Amino acid sequence: MKEGRVVRVDAKVVHVDLGDGEAPVQAALRGSLFEDLGPVKNPVAVGDLVEVDPEGDPCAVEAVRPRRNYLGRVASSHDPREQVLVANVDQLFVIGALKDPGFSSNRTDRILAACLWHEIPAILVFNKADLDAKGKRLERYLATYGDIPGLEILVTSARTGQGVEELAERLRGRISVLYGPSGAGKSSLLNAIQPDLDIKEGRISSYWKQGKHTTTYSAMHALARGGYVIDTPGIRVFRPYGLRRTQVRDLFPDLAAYQGACQYSDCTHDHEPGCAVADAVEEGRLADTRYASYLSLLDEVDPEGAYDPDDAPVDPMG
Ligand SMILES: Nc1nc2c(ncn2[C@@H]2O[C@H](COP(=O)(O)OP(=O)(O)OP(=O)(O)O)[C@@H](O)[C@H]2O)c(=O)[nH]1
Ligand SMILES: [Mg+2]
Ligand SMILES: [Zn+2]
Structure with a gap:
């Protein structure tokens, strides 16, 4: 039995790097891995440490090692199970473009919240700085994100090379993920760092100003300076899985800073009187986009009242 790291997941096989300098081996997934999954869609994700039997026929993943962390989300609007996106990572870069495609604060804020929830350090990257020559857009976004406690920001251009060296240094020696919408430049940034990738x-698209979902599966790449990076397909929507209503407010550190000033100590900043968060938004001290993201998430995790992840729907076929 050998231990390896999953670098790519296809429908029927996973690609496992055995750390022997050879190309990854392709291993089948044992049916037993799908037992006892509960409301989780996939047993194995990129970044998982697995045990494979290379002599087996077929070579198969026998076991998945416990994860030190992972990022998950609701699989899709048709599938309420949790989809594990990546596992065992040191940090996640949320890549947004300053222009083409337009920056989505709602999606960005949801990913940042999910990273906090899963205890994965997140760094926000504003790419395509060359398309914002006067820096007007960047200025606006820095006003929103610049003061969020614990959030680091990078400004890059895969086109001109701005900030690319900084990003490369941040990736060195760690296991990282690039995540964000299609067309933001995730793959371009990696090529700028290391052209041989x-x-x-x-x-x-010249009409929609959106990406065309060029990267179609997550893949982990080894970096020449050391470390690994996972390039992921562009996402459309991001719905965190299994959140309770009262947990959401702690995942927006800039809002949470006002918690003590609200009239009710357990204020959800939704409808309560004397809400310091609502006041801060009103007075322009807190970005209305952040508040809107918060409210949309709050609304979604719990449309009807108490939410218990143990009650999450389980796939009847599961
Ligand atoms: N002007 C400019 N264009 C960029 C920059 N980075 C990427 N692009 C362009 O944006 C387009 C999309 O880049 P990709 O790297 O494929 O984007 P992606 O995030 O990997 O997209 P998906 O794989 O679809 O998720 C390409 O035409 C790139 O040349 C940049 O910094 N400035
Ligand atoms: Mg790509
Ligand atoms: Zn409040």
Whole structure:
């Protein structure tokens, strides 16, 4: 039995790097891995440490080691189970473009909240700085994100190389994920850091100003300076899985800073009188986009009252 790291997951096989300098082996998934999954969709994700039997016929993943962390989300609007996106990572870079495609604060804020929830350090990257020559857009976003406790920000351009060296240094020696919408430049940034990765880059639709979902599966790449980085397909929506209503407010540190000033100590900043968060938004001390993201998430995790992850729907076929 050998231990290895999952670097890619296909429908029927996973690609496992055995750390022997050879190309990853392709291993099948044993049916037993799908037992006892509960409301989780996939037993194995990129970044998982697995045991494989390379002599087996077929070579198969026998076991998945316990994860030190992972990022998950609701699988899709048709599938309420949790989809594990990546496992065992040191940090996640949320890549947004300053222009083409437009920056989505709602999606960004949800990913940042999910990273806090899963205890994965997140760094926010504003890419395509070259398309914001006067820095007007950046200025606006820095006003929103610049003071969020614990949030680091990088400004890059895969086109001009701005900030690329900084990003490369942040990746050195760690296991990182690049995550964000299609067309933001995740693959381009990795190629700018290390051209021999030669990852396929897409184009931006000239009409919709959106990416074309060029990267179609998550893949972990080894970096020449040391460390690994996972390039992921562009996402459309991000719905955190299994959150309770009262947990959401702690995942927005800039809002949480006002908690003690609200009239009710357990204020959800939704409808309560004397809410310091609502006041701060009103007075322009807190970005209305952050508040809107918070309220949308609050609304979604708990449309009807108490939410208990143990009651999460389980796939009847599961
Ligand atoms: N002007 C400019 N264009 C960029 C920059 N970074 C990437 N692009 C362009 O944006 C388009 C999309 O880049 P990709 O790297 O494929 O984007 P992605 O985030 O990997 O997209 P998906 O794989 O679809 O999720 C390509 O045409 C790139 O050339 C940048 O910093 N400035
Ligand atoms: Mg890509
Ligand atoms: Zn409040």
